[in-house]
Amino acid sequence: MSDETTDSLAQLNARLLAFARERNWEQFHSPKNLAMALIAECAELVEHFQWLSEAQSQQLSEQKREQVALEMADILIYLIRAAERLDIDLIEAANRKIAINETRYPAEKVYGDARRAGEYDDPAQ
Template identity: 55%
Template sequence: MKNLRFEDLESRLAEFAAARDWDPFHSPKNLAMALAAEAGELLEQFQWLTEEQSTRLTDERRTAVALELADIQLYLVRLAARLDIDLVSTAHRKIDLNAEKYPVEKSRGHARKYNEL
């Protein structure tokens, strides 16, 4: 599949859910819970790995991680759509807010939280 755009994902996902009559089950609460469950499945892929191992995944593990990330993205996109949230513009806004909380001159080179800068 070439020329895939993020914008097309929301409509394709909505069509997928509608064809299966899943809209009644896709409440924000249920989607948020499913999103959390999928995040747990992603964590499972890294459980017991060393820091080094987590940066050099086997092809099999990398594929499993990619599929878990896709599950997370799908639930996130569906949840945002159900709540009428423009996820891309909101993500850009959040980066701007984080830039204010974490100015380069104070946060460069360490992982302290904004209230510890």
């Protein structure tokens, strides 16, 4: 990951922390509350795609695209706040998870096939 990306995430984290502290909202930002807010925002994102075809989901109007962008921003904000409260380095955790997935889903075994990891060894699948 580039220093620019890390710096950008760190800067966003600092801005969000200042925003919460200026409003005395850290008292409400427990990991539990942030996780609940995060899932609610994820549901709001999903609502924008409900009933759309695959093609329609890739061809959003500018207005719908902006609405989706703001829902994604809410998700990112709550995720960053939860990571800050739990002292988790999101970049490091994401890199660890990618390494795990590279092992669980070797390209030569799963290329073009989107089953769950355990289904590749199950002959019934």
